[in-house]
Amino acid sequence: MEKLVSRYIESFMTELVSKNPGETEFHQAVGEVVKSLAPYIEMNPHIMGQKILERMAEAERIVIFRVPWVDDAGDIQINRGFRVQMNSAIGPYKGGLRFHPSVNLSIMKFLAFEQTFKNALTTLPMGGAKGGSDFNPRGRSDAEVMRFCQSFMTELYRHIGPDTDVPAGDIGVGGREIGYLFGQYKRLTDSFTGALTGKGLNWGGSLLRPEATGYGLCYFAEQMLATRGEGFNGRTVVVSGAGNVAQYAAQKAMRLGAKVVTLSDSDGFIYDPDGLDEDKMAYVFQLKNFFRGRIKEYAQKYPSAQYFPGQKPWGIACDIALPCATQNEIGKADAESLLAGGCKCVAEGANMPSTPEAIQVFQSAGILYSPGKASNAGGVATSGLEMSQNSMRLHWTKEEVDNNLRKIMSDIHEACCKYGTEADGSVNYVKGANIAAFMKVAGAMMDQGAV
Numbered sequence: 001m002e003k004l005v006s007r008y009i010e011s012f013m014t015e016l017v018s019k020n021p022g023e024t025e026f027h028q029a030v031g032e033v034v035k036s037l038a039p040y041i042e043m044n045p046h047i048m049g050q051k052i053l054e055r056m057a058e059a060e061r062i063v064i065f066r067v068p069w070v071d072d073a074g075d076i077q078i079n080r081g082f083r084v085q086m087n088s089a090i091g092p093y094k095g096g097l098r099f100h101p102s103v104n105l106s107i108m109k110f111l112a113f114e115q116t117f118k119n120a121l122t123t124l125p126m127g128g129a130k131g132g133s134d135f136n137p138r139g140r141s142d143a144e145v146m147r148f149c150q151s152f153m154t155e156l157y158r159h160i161g162p163d164t165d166v167p168a169g170d171i172g173v174g175g176r177e178i179g180y181l182f183g184q185y186k187r188l189t190d191s192f193t194g195a196l197t198g199k200g201l202n203w204g205g206s207l208l209r210p211e212a213t214g215y216g217l218c219y220f221a222e223q224m225l226a227t228r229g230e231g232f233n234g235r236t237v238v239v240s241g242a243g244n245v246a247q248y249a250a251q252k253a254m255r256l257g258a259k260v261v262t263l264s265d266s267d268g269f270i271y272d273p274d275g276l277d278e279d280k281m282a283y284v285f286q287l288k289n290f291f292r293g294r295i296k297e298y299a300q301k302y303p304s305a306q307y308f309p310g311q312k313p314w315g316i317a318c319d320i321a322l323p324c325a326t327q328n329e330i331g332k333a334d335a336e337s338l339l340a341g342g343c344k345c346v347a348e349g350a351n352m353p354s355t356p357e358a359i360q361v362f363q364s365a366g367i368l369y370s371p372g373k374a375s376n377a378g379g380v381a382t383s384g385l386e387m388s389q390n391s392m393r394l395h396w397t398k399e400e401v402d403n404n405l406r407k408i409m410s411d412i413h414e415a416c417c418k419y420g421t422e423a424d425g426s427v428n429y430v431k432g433a434n435i436a437a438f439m440k441v442a443g444a445m446m447d448q449g450a451v
């Protein structure tokens, strides 16, 4: 059976690559999942006959559209918009929108594929989707961002809705963009519904949604560390990114007693050996979210910090690494640098930040390592809680949302342990997360027939 399954997986991957040529991120994301599913398929060979993997890797629907808009100089700009509706077996499509110049079909499909598994892990009824555009918000005025969002929604609105598909934020899409997108959706459909999450607090948003991904990441990492009698207190933490996920991951790690020594953006990273504190965090929130500044300004403001242009933070000695910027930001050499610096735990806040070679380095060294689909699921889980509040027309307190978030992260950790504990007692979080999520989605797909 082992041979049969490995031949099946090999031919499945060959076909995937030939049917989706050049989509390297998509191949990478699917490849990681199917590799870890092998033992499960050996015990459940009907998965092959039911063509579950083949169905999961083929999006239910993909929309690609033109997004024309007029910039402040009066020139016409054209961007490309995407929505990949990957899988609706367990609930309406759900997943963020990314506005970044690197956005292409491969990146959208990898993110939508990951989202299907992540959403299944949250225990909430949400299918998987992702969307976005190659629009670059950097350097654009508020008015330009608004016109872009309005044009983007003028096509997207026909494909979404509170029971169909519920987008949210991701890279380049935060509270400002969700506001403009929601305003246009409401205007076009003449309805005030929860068709987007990440909304403002006085128009249907949930308390703690902005914090949820970063906080959830730390709650999950706490549980990982606890399996080895460890915690955040007194530990040194390296964080990449300086956006939504990085900010709240850094804040929570700091509040749990850790010393957070780095933040980064695509231009470089800052190293502050004294660690972040509440005042420095308040400065970062203001710098990034209000002034939309660059992280190098931190080093100009705080002389204790040094700025390293063009570099990533993985060479800084640490106990815990929280990658919170983007995909493939940790390669093999970066992973080796982390180990050399004493890192004992890598919990992913970004989606697929570690390359397969980097994951191999972490796993061979036996350190704690969790894939983003498990450890960053707190964001979309809290989006799910926002959807529940919208449906009930209720607004939960911070404590209620936080308790739900903690419980969900703890349930995801338990699922990873249940399906990922190896013979030597260590937890393979990749295997655990993939099998737990796959079982749920595959079961629903089989119940619903060949659709």
Ligand code: NDP
Residues within 6 Å of the ligand: 100, 102, 169, 170, 171, 172, 173, 174, 213, 241, 242, 243, 244, 245, 246, 264, 265, 266, 267, 324, 325, 326, 327, 349, 350, 351, 376, 377, 379, 380
């Ligand atoms: P933001 O746009 O708020 O921040 C992104 C950060 O990552 C910025 O500091 C940005 O730097 C940096 N970054 C983006 N692209 C690159 C790149 N190609 N190379 C180097 N640095 C880069 O996004 P989020 O914080 O929301 O998202 C960060 C990660 O977390 C993404 O992988 C996202 O998919 C994932 N995620 C987000 C969730 C959410 O709820 N927002 C939920 C779960 C996962 P710069 O300003 O220079 O571009």
Ligand code: 2IT
Residues within 6 Å of the ligand: 094, 095, 096, 097, 115, 118, 166, 167, 168, 169, 170, 197, 351, 376, 377, 379, 380, 381, 383
């Ligand atoms: O990658 C992700 O989980 C997100 N960007 C959040 C998606 C959501 O619907 O809240």
